[in-house]
Amino acid sequence: MRITRSVASLSQVEVGDHVCWAVPPQDDFKRTARGYLSDGTDLGDKIMVVGSRSPVWPELGPARGLLVDPGSARPGVRWDADALVSLVRQEAETAGRQGFRALRVLAHMDRIWPSGITPEQVADQELRLDALIGGSAAMVVCAYTASEFAPDVLEQAASVHPHFVGRSSLMPSFRMFSAAEDRWNLSGVVDADGAGAFLTAVTGLLRTTPTLRLCCDGLELMDAVGMQMLAKAAGAFPGRRILLERANSTVRRCWTLLGYDDPSVPAELVP
Template sequence: MATDTCRDLPVQDIGRGDHVCLAFADDAEQRHVLSQYLADGLRQGERVLYFADRNAPDEVLGWLPAVGIDPGPLISRGQLAVTTADDSYLASGTFDPDAMVAVLRQEVAASLAAGYTGFRVSGEMGWALREVPGADRLAEYETKVNAVFAEGRSSAVCQYDARLFGPDELHGFDRCHPSAAELRPLYQDARLRLVPAFRSGHHALRVIGTVDHQGTATLAAALQTLLGRPGDLYVDMGELEFIDLAGVRALAHAADRMAAGRRLHVVHLAPLMAQVVRLVGFDGIPALSVDTAEATA
């Protein structure tokens, strides 16, 4: 199967040089990533620009006090600005990728000339689903603008709401970005992290660390949470260190509960563990698909 090639980047690690795709499933996921991303840039002396669409500008500014940022003085001195897609991407009435790339280059240059340490931008991309002239060129823009951020003076988080964009659209836009923003873990301790994500445009769960008798119930609960989301579910085992038979059984039971027409795809599983799945007969579950690390490399 084809797999996503971009890396998942924790929000605290996003910095100058990064062009990051954020696919999110609910408002809390969006707010968690964006409020920290904006706050980190402001604390580092960067100029920050936000292009709102589904959220009103005042709503976005309302996220910041919870992370210790008073937006009023920052807006007054020009370090922070929140505007709308209609006044940014679509200011000319049509979307022109080359013009937008040029605008961002100008914003970077102006920020540095004003003495800021860099430039940080984020945009809600739902406007592209409206009947906007040029919206079909969004993937072209996302590819071209990589060159701006690769210069190492600025960063961006481009936001795609999975409730609005379909899996094929999410996958296509994700592939235009070198990195994806990591979402808040459903569970984490010293041995195990369970992180919601997107793979091939579908809802996914990254399993990082060790799933033993202590972690099986936690894994089952995380799978149950994600089963409530639409479409196929991917379980990415690329960062798994160990999983016992009870953990494998939790995967099988989750697949057995999938609604008709849906599948649970276990990807990047070590070949030895995939063999265990076959030996115990779990590969006979119609909704369960297992791809090894070798097969997905």
């Protein structure tokens, strides 16, 4: 089963990882990015840089990887986020046929997301990308410059990646990420602090999933507000259900005490 690991720096990124890199204003983006990409060439990875505003890999050529930056040809134009998912899928498959160990992606989200991106759009695209990465020989670092995004967008982005690198103040209280088809891991703490991001993520998944399974092995706590958000998301899609698997005794006790074990609630705790 795919689980979160502690990733203190980009040098620890492995195949299958999907990392939110919250780049602080004072960080040397170019140096850190070059280190991450150089590790890939040493390990036999194919490199793909998407949307970088600085020449983090100027010697990149067709034999070594891809540099995709729409803004370099058409100033002001940003990469289509839907296309990013398709491109990663295509290039991960191609990299294997070409003999590379894996596809190593650096996506500079400042140039990928359109102006005014909403938390809902971020959750939709990042969760789709995460589902793809979990089943492929790829690793993707999504670089979010903290000064370029609203706090709720950064919070949402961090919550829908298995791994986070950056300022501790931006560390999400919970994380939701792909475990398998129609099954998602939920870890950390779901409480009032992350309630909005949690509601957005669950609602987005329910739009396309008749039965959403949340694996709760890593879930430490879900308080009353978190449970309200869960019931609210499920109630917005009549006929669809949420199953919380392997929740700990604390979560189960709170669930019962707050009355969510009622059959009329479209969310259920299961073994």
